[in-house]
Amino acid sequence: MKFIRMIGRDIRDAIKSVFRNFSLSMASISCITITLLLVSLAIVSSYNVDNFTKLISRDFTIVVFVNQDITEEELTEVEYNIKENSNVSEYKFQSKEDIAASMMETSDTFKNIMGQWDETENPLKDTFLIKVKNIEEITETAIVIEKLDNVSLVRYGEGIVENFLSVFKIIEKVLVAIVILFIFVTAFLISNTIKLTIFSRRREIEIMRLVGASNFNIELPFIVEGLFIGMFGAIIPIILTIYGYIALFTQFDGQLFSPFVRLVQPNPFVYIVSLIILSIGIIVGMFGSLSAVRKHLKI
């Protein structure tokens, strides 16, 4: 009960202090707003990059061409070996006739040429279309399959997959580094504001000590103030994250540059990001403030 009363008083005083030192608080809140906005941007980008990687992983296919003169038994053996590969999640067989038929549907030119082929004249090859479980091991899987008997060719977008993955991985690492960096920047800004608040309230602190306030009694109002500064600093980034991302998603119809790069659905994504931003603001605010109080009051 006593603690609740103390917290209640500290919340009231913290809000008063934020408004009493309005210009100082505003300067700090503005800086925190900018950093949290960048944190939000980094989180949104990082999450989307992760999403792109997953989508790409799902879309990439290994195409296995078998020899033209393959027998039924040999084909069954190739199929068995593909099925048994631990990185194969699913596969589909396409006969050369199916391929020709689907190609003829796409253009009249193909129809005219391919329509005249009989069974022995079809130069295409039977294929297996394979999806892998782990995209990072696609090269190893392709090599294993290529070494199978009666397999003439394996294609899986060599080079492109590796490039995509390495670029995305770098982007993700950079974004995570940015998030961590900005969290420290936020803590530093809040810590600095609290230092100034401590300076402007040093007489109050002196009197608090004089009348028997414990370290906790002295720290608590500043921690609460840090919490409020962090919370107020998170308001604009949250609004911009929610409305900005929804607007972006609607504007680009959920995809960026090509249907290949799809954006994460806004709901519940934006709300999760907002919660993360709010939590970062509050937690970093409290700890930034606590470190400033401990350091400057030599508690």
Place this chain on the structure above:
Amino acid sequence: MELIRIRGIQKQYKNGVTALCDLDLSIKKGDFVFVIGASGSGKSTLIKLLHREERPTKGQIIIGGIDVAKLRNSKVYKLRRKLGVVFQDFKLLPKLTVYENVAFALEIFGLPQGEVRTKTIKALELVGLKNKAKQFPTHLSGGEQQRVAIARAIVNGPKILLCDEPTGNLDPDTSYGIMKVLEVINKMGTTIIMATHDREIVDKMEKRVILLDEGKLVKDFEKGTYDHEIY
């Protein structure tokens, strides 16, 4: 009953100045003690040691069972809750009203509002400032501001009230008014230790007088006067 026991206290500051040297003192519950002496005699240092703003270099200070010299920084508040301290410069918060300045000393401990109100009004009544509760310190005279500081110091019901030159900035009449308030507080059972230069007050009050000179206890009279001590 002995409330404060000081044994072989020495205080040397970092700049090499020795403010107090081999001081032995015993103060009983309910005493009213004047600590007098020239500037630099160690009066203020003694007050600072008693409320543990400074630590002694050597010796022992026991207040109400607490060994002040050994008290860790994080535990000083336990001692301060048993003491009230009044300074020459009042140390009031200008942005708070008289009531808020006094209530401040209770609110930080999370006391219920009703209790805060009752105790604050009682303290303000005692110093004769109940009617000025809503005013800000800057609108009060020096004497009134000092009364607010006294009210804040006693609102917690401390056993000891330490006063460091509380009348230093006040004219004789106002100073006498402050002393009357302190006398009432003393009669209610609070032990008062007051460092002062004010000869007139010491002479009028006829209380115990401790004379310090260059950090040493020179004289200790049960009912002394300033003139008596010096000559």
